[in-house]
Structures are given as C-alpha cells and as structure tokens.
Amino acid sequence: MLVNIEQRLIKPLTLAKYLSEGNYQHYIAIINYLYEQRVVYYAPPALPTAILENILKNDSIGLFENYNLAKLEDDLKRLEEWGNVLAHPDTGHATRIEDFNKRKLRYECTEETIELERMLERMNSQISKVNGSMDPELVNSLAALLLELERFKVKDIFTIEDGVRIGQLWDQILEGFEKLRRDSSDYLGVINSKNIDEAMQNKEVSVFRRRFTDYLTDFIMSIQRNIYGIEVSIREINRSLLEKVIARLIQIQKDKPTLDEPLSDEEYREIFFNQWNGLRKWFVYDEFNERYVDYLLKQTSDTISRFTKYLEQISERNRLVKNRKKDFEHIARLFKEENDFELCKKSFGAMTNVEKPLYFNSDKKREVNPEEPLYEHIPEMIGLKTARDVVTQRVKKQVSVKMSQEDLEELKKIEDTKRYEESMVLELISRGKVTLSELRNVEPFMRSNILQWIQYCNGRKEMKGKTEQGVNYRISKKSASSIKMHCVDGTLEMPDYVFEFEV
Secondary structure (H helix, E strand, O other), X not given: OHHHHHHHHHOOOOOOHHHOOOOHHHHHHHHHHHHHHHHHOOOOOEOHHHHHHHHHHOOOOOOOOOOOHHHHHHHHHHHHHHOOEEEEEOOOOOOOHHHHHOOOEEEXXXXXXXXXXXXXXXXXXXXXXXXXXXXXXXXXXXXXXXXXXXXXXXXXXXXXXXXXXXXXXXXXXXXXXXXXXXXXXXXXXXXXXXXXXHHOOOOOHHHHHXXXXXXXXXXXXXXXXXXXXXXXXXXXXOHHHHHHHHHHHHHHHHHOOOOOOOXXXXXXXXXHHHHHHHHHHHHOOOOOOOOHHHHHHHHXXXXXXXXXXXXXXXXXXXXXXXXXXXXXHHHHHHHHHOOOHHHHHHHHHHHHOOOOOOOOOOOOOOOOOOOOOHHHOOOOOOOOOOOOOOOOOOOOOOOOOOOOHHHHHHHHHHHHHHHHHHHHHHHHHHOOEEEHHHOOOEOHHHHHHHHHHHHHHOOOOOOEEEOOOOOEEEEEXXXXXXXXXXXXXXXXXXEEEEEEEOO
C-alpha cells in the first residue's frame, strides 16, 4: 500500500487526461470506439481509417466537421503517450519489403483504460440509481463461510483440494464482506438523502411504514443472531491457521500465469493480512472496546426511528390537512373516465354550488305587488345560529391516494391479522376462568394482552380491571410459587395467576 502511494506521489496519473484535456471530445470519441470494439465486439485492433469513419458517421451534433485523418493520427499519438492506447503494426497484407516498411498501425485500448471506461459506465448507468440493500442473507452467508474456514484448523497439512477450497472461501468471504459494507452503506445513504415528503407522495403511509421497519428490523436481527458466531469464528482462526491459509493463497497467486511483474511473498502476505484485519476490525472488539459493525447497527436503528417519526408526522398531517390539489386531480381523473357528461355537470355543481346557489326559503304568505320594488317588501326576521352554535361532526381529512395492488394486499393482511387476534382474545375471555399455568403455545399478541391486564390490576386493592372489549375481570393468585407460561417463542416465568372474567 505504501509503495502505491509513493508511486502516485512521484509520478502523476495520465490515464485520465483524455477526459479533461483541450481536445477531450476527440479523445473520448476515439476511446469509446476502441472500447466498444474490444469489449462488445471482441474485434481486433482498429485501423485509423475505421476509427475516423465511425466518428464522422456518429457525429450527430457537428463536433467533427473539420476532423480528418491527420488530426486523428495526432490524437492517437497523444493517447499512446498517456498510456490509453497501444499501437500494433498491420502486417497482415504485406507481401513485399516496401509494403512492410509502409505498413499502417492498428490501435486498441489498454487494460487500464478499459477498466476506467467500465467505471464510467457504472457511474452513468441507470441501474446505479437503485443502490444498496439490507439483505439478511448477506450476514447469514458470511457467518457460514467463516465457520467453514474455521474448520480447517484441525488439519496440519492441506491437500490440493483443500487449497482450492481455501482460495474459493477467501474470495467469497471478502466478496460477501465488501458487498455487506457497500450495500448497507449505499442503502442507508439513499434513504437518508431522500426528501421524505416527495418520496411518500404516491405511497400509502401505513403500509410502507410497516414494510420499511420490518425490512430493516430483519437485517438488524440477522446481524444480532450471527454476530457472536462470526466473532468466535474470527477469533478461532488464530495466527497459526492464518499463516497456513495465507501461505496457500500466496502459492495460488504465484501459480497463475500473468504478464505483470509478480509480487514478492512479503507483499502478498501484507495484502492478505490487511484484508483479514479489515474484516476483524468490523466484527471483533478492539482494545478500545469498539467494532465497526456496532456503528452500522446504531445507524440502522437511528434510521428506523427517524424515518418512522417522519412517516407518523406525514400520516397525522394528512388526516388534519386536506390537500385540495390532490382532490381536484383525483376528481379530474374521475371526470375523464366518465362517459356521461350530464352526470359530470351535476357532480361539479354539487361540489361547487354553481348549479343551485344557496337561498332562504320562507313560509310567510305575502301579497305580491308588481309595482312595489322587492326591497320595499316587509322583511321577515329569521334567526341564524352562529358557527359556535352549529354542531358539526368533524371529519378527518385524508389525501386521495390510489393504492397499488401490493398495498391493498398488505392492508388486507393487516386487517386479517387484527381480526384473528381479536377473535382469539374474545375466545380466551369467553372461557370465564383462565389459569395461566394451563395455557400452552401462547402467541406474542396474547401474551401482551395478558401482561397488560396484569399491569393494570397491579397496585389495585381488589385486583380488578376491564379489558378493551369492556369485560370486567379479576386476578387472584392460585399459589405462592412461580409458573412457566409456554409461548410459541419461548417460556415466560411469572406468578401463578388466575383470571376470572365476568361473561
């Protein structure tokens, strides 16, 4: 790593100069054509005439009107000096010495330029707009790979098959670790950079809030379930095993045929140790009792809290403030889909009171004198109630949102869950007398109700209370010993209570 920094400090990087130099339009057009020929079409190095023909053919904005072969060859020489292209003599059709001496050159991109163009493609790709994820499987797979690598500590000598598998495991561990870091960081970055009001404009808030919190909560739970196993595996892979693994990895690298100058064993060892130490710092506590994964957990929890708070505010605001613009847009869509124009006119009149203006209706009988102006008629006194005297029912105002099929299915699932929980609670109450020690497979929502009933009665002299369903109940202790209430997700130790419901 230090060598690379020293090289960069001493020698400037010229590979990217073609992106910003004076004639960058020429350079970019040349590199783009050579890149396509190499990566997309797997074509041989291109002749300058073919490059020029392609540039002039695709000049849709008139940047190359005066461009000719001489200018192209000058640009190619400049790109060759910067290390962006390689020149190869074209000897395929030379039959005489004179032809060989006058041979033309063919050009292709260097490997470094190809990688640079690939990076630019990724930056400009539309796919890059959908960045990151918080997939629990990233953590699960990383834990499984580390556990498999740990099992090699019982072997003193690695076979050829072991060496191959160690190389695969090392690559998969580093790839999974890098994907976990990158995807989680990208996802949280996108979420935190979004304008929540705009992002939630066409979404049903309650459904999205549940899906969002469940998604991040599953990721947190996955880390919490696997973090101890990952930490133990990393600790169990001691220095001795790591030395043997790295020695095998170095041998794999040295066995690969390459045109580049090979690194020394010490340089390889430093690279692999740095990779392992980066993984270790993430999951194992250091001397300051810190590890990087805790920062990820905290950031994820803070994101859930912050985002949920904003969504609650949006939901509350939508209930209190009616967005007239959205209402009129919704009405306009309804009118557009309606074929009966008369119905549209009546509906519009009903909404705006244009068709039938408001008026007072009087029951007083009077004689109509056509010669007497209206304003000279004897007035009738009608008592009007003030706004404070008029009792009106306040209606919660909501934004008109067209829910997607996925949102409707999620809402139906929520409603079904609520109905099921309500029916199970009523079934328990209908028993009249319920002994907690006799309950089996208590579901979480039922346990929450039971604990809430107990909490309500604690501190009351008669140990009485009322459920949300309006049923009175009384709690008493069957014995002084504790009992274990068996739930579907564990066992809860608690006093031996008996519930008596008045049904």
